[in-house]
Amino acid sequence: MLDWTDRHCRYFHRLLTKEALLYTEMVTTGALIYGKGDYLAYSEEEHPVALQLGGNEPTALAYCAKMAQQSGYDEINLNIGCPSDRVQNGRFGACLMREGGLVADCIKAMQDAATIPITVKTRIGVDDDDSYAFLTDFIDKIVTDSQCRLFIIHARKAWLSGLSPKQNREIPPLDYLRVYQLKKDFPQLTIVVNGGIKNIDEAKQHLHHLDGVMIGREAYQNPALLTQVDVEFFDQRSLVIDPIIAVQTMYPYIERELKQGTYLGHITRHMLGIFQAIPGARQWRRHLSENAHKKGADVTVVKQALEFITGN
Ligand SMILES: Cc1cc2nc3c(=O)[nH]c(=O)nc-3n(C[C@H](O)[C@H](O)[C@H](O)COP(=O)(O)O)c2cc1C
Numbered sequence: 001m002l003d004w005t006d007r008h009c010r011y012f013h014r015l016l017t018k019e020a021l022l023y024t025e026m027v028t029t030g031a032l033i034y035g036k037g038d039y040l041a042y043s044e045e046e047h048p049v050a051l052q053l054g055g056n057e058p059t060a061l062a063y064c065a066k067m068a069q070q071s072g073y074d075e076i077n078l079n080i081g082c083p084s085d086r087v088q089n090g091r092f093g094a095c096l097m098r099e100g101g102l103v104a105d106c107i108k109a110m111q112d113a114a115t116i117p118i119t120v121k122t123r124i125g126v127d128d129d130d131s132y133a134f135l136t137d138f139i140d141k142i143v144t145d146s147q148c149r150l151f152i153i154h155a156r157k158a159w160l161s162g163l164s165p166k167q168n169r170e171i172p173p174l175d176y177l178r179v180y181q182l183k184k185d186f187p188q189l190t191i192v193v194n195g196g197i198k199n200i201d202e203a204k205q206h207l208h209h210l211d212g213v214m215i216g217r218e219a220y221q222n223p224a225l226l227t228q229v230d231v232e233f234f235d236q237r238s239l240v241i242d243p244i245i246a247v248q249t250m251y252p253y254i255e256r257e258l259k260q261g262t263y264l265g266h267i268t269r270h271m272l273g274i275f276q277a278i279p280g281a282r283q284w285r286r287h288l289s290e291n292a293h294k295k296g297a298d299v300t301v302v303k304q305a306l307e308f309i310t311g312n
Pocket of ligand 1: 003052082154195218
């Protein structure tokens, strides 16, 4: 998720679940090839981690897939779901649902360049192209022409004009049944559902019909949810971590990052929601929000904030 699941966020989330696959923000081929930043940087501890790419040129995507594999990413996911104006102007994201042939060419080129799995994240339709036949034609084209076998489906369509990206995550109705039907019609595919999933019970319901669940906003805003994932879905009770311990485990990482010039607030902003509904949570958030951006702020700010939760 752009601006949200950066490497600091993923490092923190990995402390909360060892098993869930984590995704980067979308990185465009243009940024990777021509940009000055190190868009592929991540910490080894984040594995398994998937890089999400945005683009529409097979050659450029192949080049980026190779870079991603060399950097050690575990999966590359192609974004065919983003409806933002900027992305549409670049002719990628959700509007590519209308160009299944091109998407298949992109995936094939990436598969020729890299051996790690290449997956697709998409919607159930765009604008008035929202019939079930439109969705199955799109998937069928990709499956026939490429080796892509894993699809993450955001269970709502996107309106390409008139709605902001935020509205496009809220206004078009969720249609989980359509995603279930897709799995019935393509049983050989791994189908992961996304959109509006708020808790473990809802995720379990979907898993009666599907192969996986992707949780976006709720995992970010209420990261403690992730502490239940390993025990509930992977039978890994020993991996469950207390959120207080998770915060304390961040201290060495924070110290290391601050030495390299990272601002404290760039790390702690992802930790604000960890104590949701726990006494002291509001003070925890306030202390971090008011102090983490100050000049010279260091790990002491986090230790002080944690005292509102632990009481000492
Ligand atoms: C701030 C923000 C940034 C997002 N950036 C991306 C992105 O880079 N790539 C992507 O595929 N989806 C992105 N999304 C959409 C989410 O991945 C997800 O599809 C959507 O929020 C619905 O799932 P949820 O209800 O679990 O959040 C973003 C969502 C938010 C809130």
